[in-house]
Amino acid sequence: MEVKAYAAQNETAPLQPYIINRREPREHDVQIDILYCGICHSDLHTARGEWYGTMYPCVPGHEIVGRVVKVGSHVKKYAEGDIVGVGCMVDSCRECASCQEGLEQYCENGFVGTYNGQERDGSGYTLGGYSKQVVVDEAFVLKIRDTENLAGVAPLLCAGITTYSPLRHWGVKKGDKVGVVGLGGLGHMAVKLAASFGADVTMISHSPSKKQDAEKLGAHHFLLTKDANEVAAASGSFDFILDTVSADHDYNMYLGMLKRDGKMVCVGIPSTPGQVPAFSLIMQRKTLAGSLIGGIAETQEMLDYCAEHNITSDVEVIDIKDINEAYERMLKGDVRYRFVIDMNTL
Amino acid sequence: MEVKAYAAQNETAPLQPYIINRREPREHDVQIDILYCGICHSDLHTARGEWYGTMYPCVPGHEIVGRVVKVGSHVKKYAEGDIVGVGCMVDSCRECASCQEGLEQYCENGFVGTYNGQERDGSGYTLGGYSKQVVVDEAFVLKIRDTENLAGVAPLLCAGITTYSPLRHWGVKKGDKVGVVGLGGLGHMAVKLAASFGADVTMISHSPSKKQDAEKLGAHHFLLTKDANEVAAASGSFDFILDTVSADHDYNMYLGMLKRDGKMVCVGIPSTPGQVPAFSLIMQRKTLAGSLIGGIAETQEMLDYCAEHNITSDVEVIDIKDINEAYERMLKGDVRYRFVIDMNTL
Numbered sequence: 075m076e077v078k079a080y081a082a083q084n085e086t087a088p089l090q091p092y093i094i095n096r097r098e099p100r101e102h103d104v105q106i107d108i109l110y111c112g113i114c115h116s117d118l119h120t121a122r123g124e125w126y127g128t129m130y131p132c133v134p135g136h137e138i139v140g141r142v143v144k145v146g147s148h149v150k151k152y153a154e155g156d157i158v159g160v161g162c163m164v165d166s167c168r169e170c171a172s173c174q175e176g177l178e179q180y181c182e183n184g185f186v187g188t189y190n191g192q193e194r195d196g197s198g199y200t201l202g203g204y205s206k207q208v209v210v211d212e213a214f215v216l217k218i219r220d221t222e223n224l225a226g227v228a229p230l231l232c233a234g235i236t237t238y239s240p241l242r243h244w245g246v247k248k249g250d251k252v253g254v255v256g257l258g259g260l261g262h263m264a265v266k267l268a269a270s271f272g273a274d275v276t277m278i279s280h281s282p283s284k285k286q287d288a289e290k291l292g293a294h295h296f297l298l299t300k301d302a303n304e305v306a307a308a309s310g311s312f313d314f315i316l317d318t319v320s321a322d323h324d325y326n327m328y329l330g331m332l333k334r335d336g337k338m339v340c341v342g343i344p345s346t347p348g349q350v351p352a353f354s355l356i357m358q359r360k361t362l363a364g365s366l367i368g369g370i371a372e373t374q375e376m377l378d379y380c381a382e383h384n385i386t387s388d389v390e391v392i393d394i395k396d397i398n399e400a401y402e403r404m405l406k407g408d409v410r411y412r413f414v415i416d417m418n419t420l
Numbered sequence: 421m422e423v424k425a426y427a428a429q430n431e432t433a434p435l436q437p438y439i440i441n442r443r444e445p446r447e448h449d450v451q452i453d454i455l456y457c458g459i460c461h462s463d464l465h466t467a468r469g470e471w472y473g474t475m476y477p478c479v480p481g482h483e484i485v486g487r488v489v490k491v492g493s494h495v496k497k498y499a500e501g502d503i504v505g506v507g508c509m510v511d512s513c514r515e516c517a518s519c520q521e522g523l524e525q526y527c528e529n530g531f532v533g534t535y536n537g538q539e540r541d542g543s544g545y546t547l548g549g550y551s552k553q554v555v556v557d558e559a560f561v562l563k564i565r566d567t568e569n570l571a572g573v574a575p576l577l578c579a580g581i582t583t584y585s586p587l588r589h590w591g592v593k594k595g596d597k598v599g600v601v602g603l604g605g606l607g608h609m610a611v612k613l614a615a616s617f618g619a620d621v622t623m624i625s626h627s628p629s630k631k632q633d634a635e636k637l638g639a640h641h642f643l644l645t646k647d648a649n650e651v652a653a654a655s656g657s658f659d660f661i662l663d664t665v666s667a668d669h670d671y672n673m674y675l676g677m678l679k680r681d682g683k684m685v686c687v688g689i690p691s692t693p694g695q696v697p698a699f700s701l702i703m704q705r706k707t708l709a710g711s712l713i714g715g716i717a718e719t720q721e722m723l724d725y726c727a728e729h730n731i732t733s734d735v736e737v738i739d740i741k742d743i744n745e746a747y748e749r750m751l752k753g754d755v756r757y758r759f760v761i762d763m764n765t766l
Contacts, residue, residue, distance in 0.1 A: 172680055180680045180704055182656070243705070310528070326693070334518055334526045340698040347672070347695040352686040355710025358526050359589070362708045364701025 078420050079205035080394055081131040085123035088398040091420075092131055094201050096209045104152050104215050105144040106160065111203035112137025112229040112387070113413040114259065115320065118401050120190050128190055135203025136162045136188035137231040137414070139224045149212045157224065159216040159377065160208060161231035162367050164188050164200060168213070176371040178214075204394065206420055216374050219381040226386030229259060229412040230377060232367065233387060237264035237316060238376040239368035240339045241271065246314050248272030253297070253308075253315040255328060257284045260318035260341060262388060262411035265291045268316070270383050276312070278328070287410065291388070299327065310358070312336055322346050325362065326354050334358040339365050387412050393419040424766050425551035426740055427477040431469035434744040437766075438477055440547050442555045450498050450561050451490040452506065457549035458483025458575040458735070459759040460605065461666065464747050466536050474536055481549025482508045482534035483577040483760070485570045495558045503570065505562040505723065506554060507577035508713050510534050510546060514559070522717040524560075550740065552766055562720050565727040572732030575605060575758040576723060578713065579733060583610040583662060584722040585714030586685045587617065592660050594618030599643070599654075599661040601674060603630045606664035606687060608734060608757035611637045614662070616729050622658070624674070633756065637734070645673065656704070658682055668692050671708065672700050680704040685711050733758050739765040 081092035099105045117134030119125045138160040142152050152158060165186035166178040173181050186194060189202030202208075220227055237260055246252055252273040254264040261277070268275045269292035276295040277288030285296040298304050308331045315328050320342035326349060328338055338361065340348075350362060368376065380386065389412045392400050400413045427438035445451045463480030465471045484506040488498050498504060511532035512524040519527050532540060535548030548554075566573055583606055592598055598619040600610040607623070614621045615638035622641040623634030631642040644650050654677045661674050666688035672695060674684055684707065686694075696708060714722065726732065735758045738746050746759045 177680070182680075325696070334523070334528075340701060343698045343702060347697040349693040350671070350696045350708065351693040352689045352710055355686060355708065356689060356712050357710070359711050360709065362696065362701065363706065364698055364703070365705050366702050 077205050077207045079133045079201065080397055080420070081133045081204070082121040083131050085128070089121060089204070092133070094133060094205060096207060097197070099144050099146045099209050101146040101148040102211050102213070103146045103209050104142055104149055104158065104212050105207060105209050106138070106140040106158060106215070107143050107207055108138055108140040108203055108205060108417045110139050110225045110228040110417060111135040111415045112232065112389070113397070113400055113404065113415065114232050115404065117202070118404060129199045132190060133201035133204050134189050135205070136160070137228045137233070138188070138203035138208060139218055139228045139231070140208070143207070145212070151212050151217070152215060157218040157221050159218050159227070159231050160188060160203065160210050160214065161216065161235060161373055162188055163370070164191070164210050164214050165194055167194070176369045178369050179367045204397070204415065206417060214370060216370070216377055219378060220386070223386050225389050225391050225414045225416070227377070227380075228414050229263070229387035229389060230380055231373070233259040233263045233412060234267070234380065235368035235373045235376050236260055236341050236365070237318070238267050238379070239372055240316060240341065240365035241267055242372070243365065244314060244337050244339060246271055246273055249274065250313040251311060251333075252276070253278045253312045253328070253331060254293070255315060255317040256319035256342065257288055257411070258318060258407065259387070259412045262291050264316045264318060265293045266385050269293070270385060278315070305331070310334075315339070316341065318342050320344055325350055329354040329360055329362065332358070332360045335360070337361040337363060339363045341365055389414040391416050395419065423551050423553045425479045425547065426743060426766070427479045427550075428467040429477050431474070435467060435550070438479070440479060440551060442553060443543070445490050445492045445555050447492040447494040448557050448559070449492045449555050450488055450495055450504065450558050451553060451555050452484070452486040452504060452561070453489050453553055454484055454486040454549055454551060454763045456485050456571045456574040457481040457761045457763060458578065458733070459743070459746055459750065459761065460578050461750065463548070464750060475545045478536060479547035479550050480535050481551070482506070483574045483579070484534070484549035484554060485564055485574045485577070486554070489553070491558075497558050497563070498561060503564040503567045505564050505573070505577050506534060506549065506556050506560065507562065507581060507719055508534055509716070510537065510556050510560050511540055513540070522715045524715050525713045550743070550761065552763060560716060562716070562723055565724060566732070569732050571735050571737050571760045571762070573723070573726070574760050575609070575733035575735060576726055577719070579605040579609045579758060580613075580726065581714035581719045581722050582606055582687050582711070583664070584613050584725075585718055586662060586687065586711035587613055588718070589711065590660060590683050590685060592617055592619055595620065596659040597657060597679075598622070599624045599658045599674070599677060600639070601661060601663040602665035602688065603634055603757070604664060604753065605733070605758045608637050610662045610664060611639045612731050615639070616731060624661070651677070656680075661685070662687065664688050666690055671696055675700045675706055675708065678704070678706045681706070683707040683709060685709045687711055735760040737762050741765065
């Protein structure tokens with residue numbers, strides 16, 4: 075079927091209206107009317123061909139919430155009218171050890187991204203949520219219980235789960251001293267989630283302008299990395315640091331802020347490798363690790379948790395015609411903290 | 421009291437005979453006749469002033485075994501005639517959280533190294549095991565149960581515990597796929613220990629000449645890093661990699677060999693920082709960590725474990741007059757796998 079969308083036709087073209095073709099729902103598919111779609115930095119990198127080879131025309135978008143309008147004959151979990159979400163994945167091999175354990179994001183055969191991914195049936199590449207409708211296997215569709223603020227829920231599908239998963243995996247709990255590096259889409263969710271777990275949360279930023287915002291989001295402290303005295307005073311003070319920054323930066327400064335057995339987990343991917351002196355890890359048995367989004371079961375757990383605890387993303391809702399301007403503002407960090415497209419405007 | 425020793429008088433001087441002064445045993449002290457002292461790479465770096473400021477004259481040596489000849493009035497654990505060991509530490513603050521947990525190696529106030537450490541009573545800096553006798557607080561003295569092969573036991577006090585501690589801390593167990601990078605003093609102990617835990621052990625080396633030796637030590641497989649096919653075939657195959665190499669090397673190649681949730685732990689300290697792309701950690705939730713020797717309780721556990729399982733270091737026993745030649749051979753990697761000084765030759 076024909077579906078309205080916004081697409082980049084090549085690396086330098088702005089996103090513009092474009093008609094795409096979606097498959098008719100198969101036995102296990104759910105057809106979704108998209109209501110809101112969050113804008114992730116990955117969308118921009120992919121639309122502009124800055125990562126791993128983009129297939130054009132490219133329709134980004136992997137923070138999708140919408141309403142089910144049709145289900146395949148074998149669909150069990152969803153019915154017409156349900157409010158649902160789709161995140162970064164629409165398929166995986168479902169057979170490898172990771173898939174069997176519900177960790178589809180680490181699928182040994184590669185998960186299928188919601189956009190710019192290769193469909194497993196060889197039918198082509200995937201097109202994302204900057205569109206009126208999407209058709210997804212129910213195994214990769216999430217139930218949305220918090221239907222009050224769907225725009226604020228959309229970014230949970232990527233920014234939310236990307237920060238929730240490492241906080242849970244490494245067991246962040248009440249009383250832990252947690253640092254969050256970077257106050258963007260990911261960072262603001264990390265602050266909200268860590269604080270909701272009862273952790274003592276410090277926003278770590280190079281920008282003094284973030285202080286007030288961080289506190290509003292629930293951070294208990296603010297550490298300005300430009301201030302050498304503050305950095306020195308933070309030495310050995312954190313149990314866990316979640317590093318959400320994708321710009322090149324000095325991992326070693328943050329490693330110095332960890333306690334013995336402290337863990338720093340990266341979710342941002344800077345373009346150049348981090349410089350990590352073994353000494354910085356060895357002297358207090360510290361860990362540097364990475365984490366990628368989350369599995370489907372954990373994403374559902376996160377959505378349910380957020381619904382129960384009234385946690386949503388702080389968003390600025392935009393018309394889809396303003397998408398290219400939103401990209402430019404995102405590059406300047408001029409967004410608190412996530413743009414979300416109101417798909418009614420398409 | 422005056423004690424015969426071998427010391428470096430400055431950064432460029434060879435080690436030569438020298439008379440040092442040891443304190444008379446205090447209430448909690450044990451006076452030990454040194455029988456054997458292993459030679460660690462740290463000894464060479466410190467003697468030559470290559471690390472952090474060496475105080476001269478410098479007497480290295482922190483893999484000490486000997487016989488108790490005198491004990492202070494309050495000593496409870498040891499008596500004259502006992503065979504004992506002293507490792508890398510002779511004191512710590514004993515009050516911080518790490519010390520209270522038996523992790524003196526991570527003492528928040530800095531442990532006192534067996535040589536080139538500052539005595540906590542302000543009496544000067546410590547002098548190590550290249551000497552006839554040493555006086556150490558009983559809290560930092562270890563019981564040696566395996567008295568058959570004391571030369572082979574000596575290196576357990578540093579090389580043994582440095583590899584035992586991370587293998588235990590990260591829970592290496594039967595059936596785990598374990599890689600050991602580098603076949604030197606640390607690496608050969610890592611192979612023996614990991615194999616004794618029931619792990620499936622692969623020696624990872626750039627030198628084909630190490631293959632036969634690795635298998636003799638108990639490694640089940642050998643991976644030659646110069647062979648790109650072998651490296652590619654090892655992708656995503658290890659649960660745990662212990663990296664014992666202190667020369668600059670490419671962490672990223674080894675990170676690629678880890679499975680999802682795999683852990684690589686560094687115990688060697690290269691002089692330049694490792695290059696660690698966040699991508700390499702994120703895509704399969706991998707960990708890079710460090711580990712430093714082990715606490716006193718764990719060192720005793722390791723010695724007891726090795727005694728029970730007949731694990732000792734493979735050593736070449738030397739006369740102390742040959743120490744400078746041994747250093748040169750060590751720099752060329754010409755030792756299988758640890759030099760140990762027979763202190764009777766002093």
